[in-house]
Amino acid sequence: MNNRMSAHLHPGLNLGPAHGAAHERSETVLFGFWVFLMSDFITFGILFATYAANTGHIGLAGGPGPGDLFDLKSIGLQTGFLLASSLTCGMASLSLKYDEGASRVAQWLVVTALLGAGFLAFEVRDFASMISSGGTPMRSAWLSSLYALVGLHGLHVTMGLIWIAVMLALLAVVGLSDRVKTRLLLFALYWHFLDLLWIGIFSVVFLTGMR
Amino acid sequence: MSEARRERRNYLLGTGLSILLTLLAFGSVIGPFGKTIALWVISVSAVVQILVQLRFFLHIGLGRQKREDLLLILFSLLLLSIMVGGTLWILTNLAQRMT
Numbered sequence: 001m002n003n004r005m006s007a008h009l010h011p012g013l014n015l016g017p018a019h020g021a022a023h024e025r026s027e028t029v030l031f032g033f034w035v036f037l038m039s040d041f042i043t044f045g046i047l048f049a050t051y052a053a054n055t056g057h058i059g060l061a062g063g064p065g066p067g068d069l070f071d072l073k074s075i076g077l078q079t080g081f082l083l084a085s086s087l088t089c090g091m092a093s094l095s096l097k098y099d100e101g102a103s104r105v106a107q108w109l110v111v112t113a114l115l116g117a118g119f120l121a122f123e124v125r126d127f128a129s130m131i132s133s134g135g136t137p138m139r140s141a142w143l144s145s146l147y148a149l150v151g152l153h154g155l156h157v158t159m160g161l162i163w164i165a166v167m168l169a170l171l172a173v174v175g176l177s178d179r180v181k182t183r184l185l186l187f188a189l190y191w192h193f194l195d196l197l198w199i200g201i202f203s204v205v206f207l208t209g210m211r
Numbered sequence: 212m213s214e215a216r217r218e219r220r221n222y223l224l225g226t227g228l229s230i231l232l233t234l235l236a237f238g239s240v241i242g243p244f245g246k247t248i249a250l251w252v253i254s255v256s257a258v259v260q261i262l263v264q265l266r267f268f269l270h271i272g273l274g275r276q277k278r279e280d281l282l283l284i285l286f287s288l289l290l291l292s293i294m295v296g297g298t299l300w301i302l303t304n305l306a307q308r309m310t
Contacts, residue, residue, distance in 0.1 A: 011271055011280040013218075034280055038287040045291040046298075053302040058309070076237055083229055090222040090268060098215045192268040196261055202233075203257035207240050211249045 010034070012189040013093040015181060022178035026185055033186050037193050040156075044197055047149040048204060054141040055209075061140035066209030069135045071126060075206045078122045079198065082157075085115035086195040093188045096181060102171045105184065109171075112191065113164040116157055123154050146205065153201055156194050163187055225267025232260040 007016050010030035015023040053059070092108035095101075127147075137147040167187060170180050239252035265271045271280050 008270070011269055013270055031279065034283060038283050041287055042291060042294075045287075045295055049295040049298040052295075053298055056306060058306055072237070072240070076233075079233055083226060083233070086264070086268060087222060087226045090225075091219075094215065094219055094222070097218075189269065192264065195268070196264050199257050199260050199264070203236060203253050207236055207253045208250065210240050211246055211253070 010185075012185055012192070013090070013097060015097050015185070019097075019181065022181040025178060026182045029182050030185055030189065033189060037189065040193075041197075044149070044152070044200070047145065047152060048200065051142075051145040051149050051205065054145045059140060059142040059145075061142070063140040063143065064133065064135050065142075066206075069130045069133065070206055070210055071129070072206065072210055074122050074126050075202055078119050079202055081115050081119040081122070082195050082198050085112045085119070086192055088112045088115060089188050089191045093184065096176070096184050102176045105176070106168055106171050109164050109168060113161055116161050116164075116191075120154060120157055120161070123150070123157075127151075150201060150205065153194065153197055156197075160187070160191055160194060163190070221267050225263055228263045228267075229260050232256040232263070236260075 008014050009023065009027040011034045012030060015026065017023060088108050088111045092105050092112060095104045095108055135143055137144050164187070167180075167184060170183070174180055233256075236253045236256040239249040239256075244252075265284075271284070273281070
């Protein structure tokens with residue numbers, strides 16, 4: 001079978017041969033972006049290792065520990081927000097694939113952005129309360145590595161929100177052109193990847209820390 | 212069932228499984244379980260949830276035509292295990308020498 005006619009050319013949801021050129025040009029772009037995401041994954045992996053190396057009593061340096069600083073209820077809420085946003089992001093991709101129109105895609109993206117903003121709001125609130133109870137990044141090596149890891153993920157979510165804003169503007173001005181379709185697929189890959197990283201963060205940092 | 216409905220159902224299935232695995236992990240910490248059991252439940256449910264999301268959200272499986280995506284994940288995992296394993300090895304060794 002000719003590879004170019006194949007329905008599954010790249011990671012993430014594929015538009016399928018019905019979308020013609022938009023489907024074909026997505027192959028190389030999405031694979032290139034997948035290479036970037038994997039290098040991003042390495043960055044996070046190193047921060048995970050740094051964090052894990054600082055969880056002992058030397059890393060804590062006599063400062064406040066997980067039990068003093070973490071709020072599991074808030075972490076659960078953040079997990080819910082991000083997982084729900086991953087689902088609505090998938091719904092946006094499906095609306096794109098099955099030609100439900102630019103406005104339906106935009107609606108799902110707005111819902112995704114609101115859920116992402118909810119996640120960020122709780123994360124910032126948690127950081128603020130941690131800092132007010134003495135858990136500043138400067139207090140210990142454990143806290144430095146915690147803010148670096150969780151903060152970098154939060155920064156990625158913030159970038160994702162900006163990306164959604166740009167996509168909404170493009171949808172309004174250009175509509176569903178081939179380029180916009182490819183960029184929407186890129187965004188979906190990025191957003192699902194962020195939820196994947198969050199699984200690692202809530203498991204390694206928060207749940208293991210509270211145990 | 213149409214292709215669209217089948218794909219929509221897959222996303223919902225992936226979300227449902229993720230919710231269950233998340234509840235399992237949080238439950239093991241909140242509930243009256245020992246540290247060892249909790250750590251095992253957290254680790255296993257995290258790995259399973261990552262596999263679930265790779266399959267249902269990122270559409271990466273074993274039986275697809277494009278193997279490079281999967282190969283890249285496996286290669287990144289290899290690099291990471293060398294770097295993470297090495298970091299933890301060196302630093303725990305150092306910590307032992309300092310005490």
